[in-house]
């Protein structure tokens with residue numbers, strides 16, 4: 001395992017049920033359902049999505065006293081290339097083509113940083129990453145994944161997370177992390193199906 005230097009200021013995530021909760025988060029305030037990343041039209045202005053995501057990431061890092069280095073920014077930008085999961089392998093390849101010789105452990109460490117800082121999520125079923133639509137706000141995301149175009153939407157339904165946490169507790173189960181991924185067809189793909 002690699003060191004976790006830069007993220008030591010964040011909550012001890014391995015002990016936290018809510019993987020993406022800020023240290024100062026108040027669970028009582030997590031009741032509102034939100035759509036953090038909707039399915040976007042193919043024609044939408046994606047540059048704006050990237051700009052907003054980077055600005056939010058920068059402010060979230062500043063707020064938590066974390067360094068948003070050039071590599072972290074670049075990897076986050078690559079993850080935001082589109083609204084679909086990106087694999088670590090693709091990031092490595094892309095950085096290599098750009099002439100940034102980033103060793104795999106460095107890239108994995110960067111991904112781990114982005115995860116722990118709540119800037120990206122890991123889609124476990126695909127072993128890939130998506131940008132978080134609510135960086136800087138406490139939530140446990142749930143993911144809708146289109147099996148045709150790979151688009152991912154992120155919603156935040158605290159009632160689901162809370163109900164599962166309560167059931168786990170009743171069973172004496174100590175949950176480390178919750179990942180809820182729903183597969184299907186997005187609205188656009190459903191139209192042509």
Ligand SMILES: [Zn+2]
Pocket residue numbers: 040044045046047049050083
């Ligand atoms: Zn977009």
Ligand SMILES: [Zn+2]
Pocket residue numbers: 020036121131132133134135139141154
């Ligand atoms: Zn999120």
Ligand SMILES: [Zn+2]
Pocket residue numbers: 146147148149150151185186187188189190
């Ligand atoms: Zn689709």
